[in-house]
Amino acid sequence: MRWAILRLVEEDPEFYHFLQEHDRELLEFDDEDIEEEADTEVDVEMQVDEKIRHHKISEKEEKPSQNVITTEMVESWCTSVQENGTIGAIRSLLRAFRMACHYGDDVGDDSSTKFMMMSSGVFNKIMLFVLGEMDGILRKLLGLPTFGGKKENVVNLMSTRKWKNYSHLVKSYLGNTLHVLNQMTDAQMISFTLRRLKYSSIILAAFPSLLRKYIKIALHFWGTGGGALSVVSFLFLRDLCIRLGSDCLDECFKGMYKAYVLNCQFVNAVKLQHIQFLSNCVVEFLGVDLPTAYQHAFIFIRQLAAILQDAITMKTKESFRKVYEWKFMNCLELWTGAICAYSSEADFRPLAYPLAQIISGVARLVPTARYFPLRLWCVRMLNRISASTGTFIPVSMLLLDMLDMKELNRPPTGGVGKAVDLRTVLKVSKPTLRTRSFQEACIFAVVEEIAEHLAQWSYSVAFFELSFIPATRLRSFIKTSKVERFCREMRQLIRQIEANSAFTNERRKSVTFLPNDPAAASFVEVSMFVPLLLSMLLTL
Numbered sequence: 066m067r068w069a070i071l072r073l074v075e076e077d078p079e080f081y082h083f084l085q086e087h088d089r090e091l092l093e094f095d096d097e098d099i100e101e102e103a104d105t106e107v108d109v110e111m112q113v114d115e116k117i118r119h120h121k122i123s124e125k126e127e128k129p130s131q132n133v134i135t136t137e138m139v140e141s142w143c144t145s146v147q148e149n150g151t152i153g154a155i156r157s158l159l160r161a162f163r164m165a166c167h168y169g170d171d172v173g174d175d176s177s178t179k180f181m182m183m184s185s186g187v188f189n190k191i192m193l194f195v196l197g198e199m200d201g202i203l204r205k206l207l208g209l210p211t212f213g214g215k216k217e218n219v220v221n222l223m224s225t226r227k228w229k230n231y232s233h234l235v236k237s238y239l240g241n242t243l244h245v246l247n248q249m250t251d252a253q254m255i256s257f258t259l260r261r262l263k264y265s266s267i268i269l270a271a272f273p274s275l276l277r278k279y280i281k282i283a284l285h286f287w288g289t290g291g292g293a294l295s296v297v298s299f300l301f302l303r304d305l306c307i308r309l310g311s312d313c314l315d316e317c318f319k320g321m322y323k324a325y326v327l328n329c330q331f332v333n334a335v336k337l338q339h340i341q342f343l344s345n346c347v348v349e350f351l352g353v354d355l356p357t358a359y360q361h362a363f364i365f366i367r368q369l370a371a372i373l374q375d376a377i378t379m380k381t382k383e384s385f386r387k388v389y390e391w392k393f394m395n396c397l398e399l400w401t402g403a404i405c406a407y408s409s410e411a412d413f414r415p416l417a418y419p420l421a422q423i424i425s426g427v428a429r430l431v432p433t434a435r436y437f438p439l440r441l442w443c444v445r446m447l448n449r450i451s452a453s454t455g456t457f458i459p460v461s462m463l464l465l466d467m468l469d470m471k472e473l474n475r476p477p478t479g480g481v482g483k484a485v486d487l488r489t490v491l492k493v494s495k496p497t498l499r500t501r502s503f504q505e506a507c508i509f510a511v512v513e514e515i516a517e518h519l520a521q522w523s524y525s526v527a528f529f530e531l532s533f534i535p536a537t538r539l540r541s542f543i544k545t546s547k548v549e550r551f552c553r554e555m556r557q558l559i560r561q562i563e564a565n566s567a568f569t570n571e572r573r574k575s576v577t578f579l580p581n582d583p584a585a586a587s588f589v590e591v592s593m594f595v596p597l598l599l600s601m602l603l604t605l
Contacts, residue, residue, distance in 0.1 A: 134161055139190050146202060155202060159237045162195040166245035192245075196261040199238050203268070206231050212264070216309055219270045228271075235268060239275050246282055255286060256297040266305045270312060280305070280316055287346070288324030291339065299346045306353050314354055318361045321347050329395035334489050340395060348402045355412040358403075362413070366400055366420055369393065373426050388427055389439060389491060397424055401446040405453040417454045421447060428463050434472040434498050437507050438487040444514045452521050457531070460518050464511045465538040473508060474546045477501040508551045512558050515539075519562060526576070528569040536562045 139161065145154035165188050204211060207227055209218060222228050242262060249255045262279075269276040280302065287298035302321070306314050325343045332340060351358035372393065376384040387393065400420055407413035428443035444460050451458040467473060482500025485493065487510060497503050515535055522531050539559050543552045 134164075134184075134187050134191075136184070136187055136190065139187055139194070143194050143198075147198070150202070150205065155206070155234060158191070158195060158199075159234055159241075161191050162199075163237060163241045165191045165195075166241040166248075169248075195238070196242070196258060200261065200264045203231070203235055203238065203265075206234070209268075213308075214267045216267065216270050216312075219267055223271055232271070236272060236275075239265065239269065239272060243275060243278055243282070252290060252292070252294045255290075256294050259283065259286070259297045259301045263301050263304050266301070267308045269305070270309050273312070276305075276309070276313060277316065280313055280320060284317075284320040284324055287321070288328055288343070295339075295342065295346075299350070303350060303353060306350075310354070311357075314357050315361075317350070318358065321350055322361070322365060325399065326392055326396065329392045332391045332395070332489065334486065337489060344395070344399050344402055347399060348406050351403055352407065355407060355410055359412045359416070362400060362403060362416055365396070366416060366423070369396055369400075370419065370423050373423055373430070376430060377426065385431060388430060389436065391491065394427075394439065394442060394491065397427070397446060398442075401449055405449050408453040414454065417450055417456065421450050421456075421458055424450075425458075425463070432466070434467075434470050435492050435495070437467060437472075438485075438493065439491045440467065441487055441507075441510050441514065442491075444518075448514060448517050448521070451518070457522065461515055461535045464515050464518075465535060467507065467511055468538065468542045472498050473504055473511075473551075474542060474548075476547055477504050504548070504551075508554065512554050516558060516561070519565075523565050524569075526569065526573060529566045529573075532562050532566060536566075 139158075142154040142158045142161075145151040146158060168188060201211065203209075204214075207222060209222065223232075242258065246255065246258055249258070269279060283298045283302050283305075287295050287302065290298060302317055306317050325340075325347055328336075328343055329340055351362070372387050376388045378384075397420070400416070401424070404413060404417050404420060408417065424443045424446050428440045440463060444463050447458050447460045447463075450456070451460070477499055479496055479499030480501065482497060482502040485497065485500075485503050485506045487506050493503060519528075519532050519535065522528055525531065536559055539555045539562075543555050543559075546552055546555075
């Protein structure tokens with residue numbers, strides 16, 4: 066900066082002399098001083114910038130802590146929604162509900178997330194409030210009835226401005242609830258969620274993709290769950306089909322039948338109860354829409370008939386195995402229950418004949434003693450169909466043929482053996498055939514089922530003719546059998562048959578109509594007031 070001093074000497078020498086006398090230090094600075102000052106200013110600016118940047122970074126890091134959802138915030142939203150129906154509070158609740166449903170998910174760096182969830186108490190409060198109250202809140206917002214409603218209400222609503230404004234809230238609620246259902250493992254929480262969702266089932270008519278996903282997960286819980294969870298899942302599906310009809314009926318029918326079949330692959334005493342529950346659920350579900358159910362039942366029964374036909378035609382071990390397995394037999398049991406439940410309905414009654422034909426064919430497919438448990442199962446199903454439809458089915462021959470086999474009319478040679486539960490096995494081993502326990506179980510079962518069969522017709526005007534062959538065959542068994550305890554059972558049954566025949570024959574002497582006369586029905590009506598010995602035998 067010396068050139069500036071020289072210029073000052075030339076232009077204003079008096080002022081230069083004044084500075085020399087009064088402020089000499091001002092004239093003695095050099096360029097190094099200026100550079101040091103400049104460096105100092107830059108350092109100060111850099112320190113200020115660093116502080117600013119550090120402040121921004123700290124602010125960014127601390128920002129999430131300012132958006133943590135607290136109990137006070139949730140209570141404020143809940144109060145605002147309940148008292149004023151504030152849209153902003155509803156949005157905040159659903160946003161928090163989404164975070165609760167996705168809590169623990171690996172979502173990466175989601176910058177769109179507005180809130181963070183930290184407390185388990187807050188999590189529970191949000192879940193319970195939204196699941197418990199959001200259905201009513203959304204219904205009020207959309208102008209739907211407080212409870213229930215019809216599918217047409219939702220269809221008409223979809224063309225309104227309200228739906229355009231608020232449908233995203235409904236979809237958020239249903240979609241996030243579906244997500245959390247897929248993540249839940251606690252049966253009680255799943256049951257609670259499904260119970261609450263049942264009230265919103267009608268709204269699913271507006272979201273076909275969500276509807277299909279809800280059906281799928283409810284079917285999963287119904288088939289694999291147990292206790293209350295299976296019951297709640299079934300009620301959810303049933304309510305869904307009642308309200309939405311054709312939108313989900315076909316899918317539910319097929320899904321429930323498939324889930325039932327998958328559970329019937331293997332059966333034991335413990336699992337038998339669960340299979341029976343599933344069967345009862347399917348039968349109950351068929352009653353939601355019998356015409357539609359008939360179409361599905363016809364197809365499934367025809368599939369069973371095709372499998373049996375292949376076995377009769379091919380006669381191979383593989384084809385026999387497809388018939389003599391738990392899956393096939395439990396399917397017959399299912400449709401037997403359906404026929405019995407809806408035998409008075411015109412839609413289902415025509416299925417009784419083909420089903421009875423299939424069951425009879427299965428019982429005769431492999432007529433060996435090892436399959437006696439399976440044959441007895443078939444007889445029980447035929448007796449039930451006969452009783453529910455009032456149609457005579459000649460099941461006695463299936464039972465009497467068993468008595469002619471050497472495994473039952475000769476003394477056992479294999480010792481006492483273990484007790485045999487004929488309801489939990491389809492086939493017994495060869496050593497079991499020669500045991501006393503197996504013989505007793507089969508003989509007592511034959512007596513019981515013959516009594517059951519004849520008791521159904523104990524009031525019939527033709528009872529004597531219907532019981533003649535069974536009584537004759539039973540007498541023949543007594544003559545050939547060397548096991549006294551079996552003969553004793555047969556004699557008791559024969560006495561009951563003879564007493565019942567004597568009663569009906571005595572009543573027949575006082576009538577003048579022919580057997581094919583419609584007036585024969587009056588014989589039954591009058592006689593039913595008299596307790597017959599054969600019917601009383603079944604109650605002992």
